[in-house]
Amino acid sequence: MFQYIVRRIFLSIPVLFGILLVTFALARLIPGDPCRAILGEKATQAVCDRFIREKGLDKPIYVQFGIYLGEIARGDFGNSIRFSMPVTRLLVERLPTTVELSFSALFVSMLIGIPLGILSAVKHNSWVDVLTMVWANTGVSMPVFWLGLMLAYFFSVILKDTPFWLPPSGRVSPGISAPPFNEVWGLTAQQGSALDAIYQFISRLNILNALLTANWELLKDAVQHLILPSLALGTIPMALIARMARSSMLEVLGQDYIRTARAKGLTQRMVVLKHAFRNSLLPLATVIGLSLGSLLGGAVLTETIFGLSGVGRTLFEAITARDYGIVQAFTVVIAVFFVVLNLIVDISYAYLDPRIRLE
Amino acid sequence: MTNTDTQLATLDAEGLSLKSVSLWQITWRRLFKRKSAIVGLVILGILVVIALTAQWIAPYDPIKVLLGTEPVKPRQAPCIHLLGCPADQPQHIMGIDGNVRDQFSRLLYGARLSLMVGFSTVTFAIVIGTVLGALSGYFGGWIDNLIMRIMDVLLAFPSLLLAIAIVTVLGPGLINALLAIGIVSIPAYARVVRASVLSVREMDYVSATRALGGNPFQILFYRILPNALTPLIVQGTLGIATAILDAAALSFLGLGAQPPTPEWGSMLGAERNQVFTAPHLVFYPGAAIALTVLSFNLLGDGLRDALDPRLAHISG
Numbered sequence: 001m002f003q004y005i006v007r008r009i010f011l012s013i014p015v016l017f018g019i020l021l022v023t024f025a026l027a028r029l030i031p032g033d034p035c036r037a038i039l040g041e042k043a044t045q046a047v048c049d050r051f052i053r054e055k056g057l058d059k060p061i062y063v064q065f066g067i068y069l070g071e072i073a074r075g076d077f078g079n080s081i082r083f084s085m086p087v088t089r090l091l092v093e094r095l096p097t098t099v100e101l102s103f104s105a106l107f108v109s110m111l112i113g114i115p116l117g118i119l120s121a122v123k124h125n126s127w128v129d130v131l132t133m134v135w136a137n138t139g140v141s142m143p144v145f146w147l148g149l150m151l152a153y154f155f156s157v158i159l160k161d162t163p164f165w166l167p168p169s170g171r172v173s174p175g176i177s178a179p180p181f182n183e184v185w186g187l188t189a190q191q192g193s194a195l196d197a198i199y200q201f202i203s204r205l206n207i208l209n210a211l212l213t214a215n216w217e218l219l220k221d222a223v224q225h226l227i228l229p230s231l232a233l234g235t236i237p238m239a240l241i242a243r244m245a246r247s248s249m250l251e252v253l254g255q256d257y258i259r260t261a262r263a264k265g266l267t268q269r270m271v272v273l274k275h276a277f278r279n280s281l282l283p284l285a286t287v288i289g290l291s292l293g294s295l296l297g298g299a300v301l302t303e304t305i306f307g308l309s310g311v312g313r314t315l316f317e318a319i320t321a322r323d324y325g326i327v328q329a330f331t332v333v334i335a336v337f338f339v340v341l342n343l344i345v346d347i348s349y350a351y352l353d354p355r356i357r358l359e
Numbered sequence: 360m361t362n363t364d365t366q367l368a369t370l371d372a373e374g375l376s377l378k379s380v381s382l383w384q385i386t387w388r389r390l391f392k393r394k395s396a397i398v399g400l401v402i403l404g405i406l407v408v409i410a411l412t413a414q415w416i417a418p419y420d421p422i423k424v425l426l427g428t429e430p431v432k433p434r435q436a437p438c439i440h441l442l443g444c445p446a447d448q449p450q451h452i453m454g455i456d457g458n459v460r461d462q463f464s465r466l467l468y469g470a471r472l473s474l475m476v477g478f479s480t481v482t483f484a485i486v487i488g489t490v491l492g493a494l495s496g497y498f499g500g501w502i503d504n505l506i507m508r509i510m511d512v513l514l515a516f517p518s519l520l521l522a523i524a525i526v527t528v529l530g531p532g533l534i535n536a537l538l539a540i541g542i543v544s545i546p547a548y549a550r551v552v553r554a555s556v557l558s559v560r561e562m563d564y565v566s567a568t569r570a571l572g573g574n575p576f577q578i579l580f581y582r583i584l585p586n587a588l589t590p591l592i593v594q595g596t597l598g599i600a601t602a603i604l605d606a607a608a609l610s611f612l613g614l615g616a617q618p619p620t621p622e623w624g625s626m627l628g629a630e631r632n633q634v635f636t637a638p639h640l641v642f643y644p645g646a647a648i649a650l651t652v653l654s655f656n657l658l659g660d661g662l663r664d665a666l667d668p669r670l671a672h673i674s675g
Contacts, residue, residue, distance in 0.1 A: 018512030141653035146645025297517035
């Protein structure tokens with residue numbers, strides 16, 4: 001097992017290098033003059049010349065790439081032009097929104113998708129099965145941005161003045177106090193230190209922060225705000241998960257050992273949940289892992305629609321505004337996250353199926 | 360194809376084969392046994408008809424501003440005579456958009472663009488992906504390693520984000536958006552082709568062709584690649600669905616089709632802030648996208664089942 005993990009980690013090194021190369025190349029290829037994009041349209045030629053010399057932009061491209069690699073190795077992503085602050089600080093500020101959104105979307109999609117898939121496999125060809133499949137096919141076909149807007153319209157306009165009303169945008173309602181957990185707990189950290197960044201990151205995860213500080217008002221409000229974006233973002237993975245759960249369950253349920261389990265008089269519940277479900281997990285792990293990746297792409301659209309300033313929307317705005325610092329840093333973070341995710345999926349395969357790690 | 364045909368004909372002449380049924384006939388028959396595939400085919404058929412006849416069936420010019428020619432206001436709600444809209448008002452069954460154009464006509468024309476987007480990006484990706492996958496699988500070694508690592512890197516980015524980045528480099532516009540979506544979908548096809556090349560590369564009939572003096576390209580194109588056809592068709596059909604969704608998303612963000620082009624994604628994007636006051640302007644274009652994508656998904660699923668040789672004994 002350990003050997004397998006080490007081998008997989010080594011295999012992802014060239015991919016990581018490739019990601020850095022592509023990100024660097026894309027950021028350099030974005031049309032426009034970096035100096036005037038950073039210092040403003042009115043920068044004089046002399047100022048620009050000095051800027052280019054200081055930033056090493058006059059050196060050969062491979063030297064620039066080397067400088068870039070060195071900066072990243074030191075955790076220095078440079079400054080954002082538009083926000084004039086270090087990109088890492090911006091990341092600490094924006095990443096929690098996306099993390100919270102992606103995980104709650106994944107949570108919703110697994111919570112509904114897996115039971116639905118199992119149910120429709122167990123009741124194969126019944127109306128439950130047909131309905132689930134019709135719904136799953138529709139689910140994967142809906143554009144995230146449309147679904148989000150329609151949900152917002154339905155829950156905040158049509159259901160206005162009913163108990164089912166949900167807020168159409170933002171993360172918390174104005175006026176809700178959300179003291180960070182470290183202040184409540186009396187923990188302090190030096191401003192700008194790594195510990196401080198970690199505290200900030202955690203306290204910006206509203207739900208976690210609310211739980212840590214026993215702030216039930218904040219918890220309720222944050223959950224209310226999360227429901228619609230999570231549903232919008234979670235629908236496609238939900239449909240994929242339901243479909244995969246159904247088909248892998250069907251395959252497993254047809255096998256001999258299931259018949260044996262039934263023959264020895266186990267209840268349906270035992271057979272399905274203990275014997276069949278475990279073996280249908282492997283393909284499910286693939287779909288869940290791959291969905292997390294598509295969630296990050298979908299987050300751009302969901303965050304735009306629901307007015308959330310997360311990583312996706314910030315990156316999109318940075319690309320259109322040619323904010324190189326943000327583009328390079330955020331893309332790298334997302335892609336690395338993606339690679340790590342694939343690594344976890346692969347390792348979980350090896351854990352779930354011993355045949356893989358022995359190969 | 361012609362090779363197989365002549366072979367079958369020879370077999371027929373020698374009285375060796377019973378009634379010959381081609382793979383496509385079997386597939387077609389099996390496809391028609393699945394309700395969901397039929398639904399997909401019907402929707403797709405209707406969309407193709409709409410796309411081909413848009414200029415005759417659309418009641419208005421899709422980019423003509425109706426201000427001054429008709430008593431209509433921007434973002435006016437749908438007016439359908441059959442549903443009780445006064446007969447003295449002009450009929451706009453899907454309402455008027457923010458620039459005072461007939462939404463229904465724009466939607467009909469949008470079908471053209473959407474289908475074109477789907478087919479062109481997937482064709483582009485299949486051609487490049489097949490070449491890369493075939494080279495990689497057939498020659499192996501460092502070529503394989505290089506190509507597949509590049510594909511891994513492309514796959515390491517969420518596809519929509521990579522497409523956004525590529526469009527930014529190339530500049531916004533429909534053609535560039537198509538190119539970007541085509542590029543990000545290459546790895547899927549390259550992998551499919553490589554896998555099927557690897558699975559037959561060492562088979563006896565390939566060695567036989569090699570022993571007979573066939574050159575690598577002959578072997579690759581006539582002996583090996585036909586095996587990749589069925590997975591490619593399935594992948595391609597499902598890929599069209601994804602391509603249409605991604606293109607709509609790019610247009611929604613303002614990076615794809617530019618106004619006044621009647622493209623569903625950009626129609627939706629332009630009116631997205633009006634969703635609470637004029638929901639019809641958001642609902643219809645999105646529903647059209649969903650329906651189109653649904654038809655390709657249903658068809659792709661049906662094809663996958665119909666082309667799966669493991670199911671051959673079930674029907675045929």
